């Protein structure tokens with residue numbers, strides 16, 4: 001090129017070759033022992049994709065001095081460092097928390113040999129921290145906008161699962177687990193329907209409220225051992241042609257799975273010609289299984305004694 005000094009030809013081949021005198025400094029300082037720098041990965045779809053608007057000056061004043069407003073879900077997630085599960089963190093069949101490579105499309109060791117009333121279960125994360133607080137705010141303060149935002153997150157996860165299974169959203173239907181009339185009256189919100197609207201915003205899947213429910217004491221007021229009995233035979237599916245559809249039953253939280261099981265059974269009781277092709281379940285959160293979590297924790301630390309395993313005794317000193 002004109003104006004550039006010619007590259008001097010070395011008189012003899014020396015090893016290692018010296019860098020060219022006019023080479024850029026960073027090329028001369030290449031460290032081949034360091035790992036290569038990879039480009040930053042594209043943001044995963046499981047992360048929170050809601051818009052995170054910056055706080056306006058007035059919002060900052062309100063938040064700092066008056067405490068009047070609560071930021072939208074996306075900002076709260078950023079503040080609390082919360083994110084939905086990454087792929088592989090929950091079993092696709094029972095939605096329990098699993099370790100790396102512990103589950104596949106057939107399930108995880110906990111559910112692989114069990115018959116479940118649904119063929120797939122989708123969740124956002126475990127029922128704790130920010131997600132738990134948000135779900136309680138939707139239910140007990142009738143915060144519809146927050147419920148819809150959570151539903152939009154769940155909708156993104158449902159679309160991913162439908163694509164993975166090779167199913168079309170056009171052949172799917174959303175069936176929210178209904179609240180009874182008395183409970184809707186007391187809370188002022190049908191929270192699962194609110195979540196279903198958010199899912200519909202993202203997926204375009206229609207909502208079919210085909211389930212009806214008889215009033216019983218709330219599940220949360222009962223011990224775990226009595227919850228299955230409490231909801232047994234409380235739901236009925238209205239006559240409707242669901243043939244060929246993937247019906248996705250929606251609820252907010254799954255603890256023992258008794259409510260979701262009853263809802264799926266009601267759909268399975270539909271007469272054969274009108275019965276849906278697939279029944280899936282989708283919940284915002286799954287109550288963490290402490291025993292399973294302890295298993296995962298202790299499995300990751302094999303050198304430590306497990307809680308139900310006696311600590312190894314020190315060898316007796318030889319006399």
Ligand SMILES: [Zn+2]
Nearest residue numbers: 091094108111
């Ligand atoms: Zn499983």
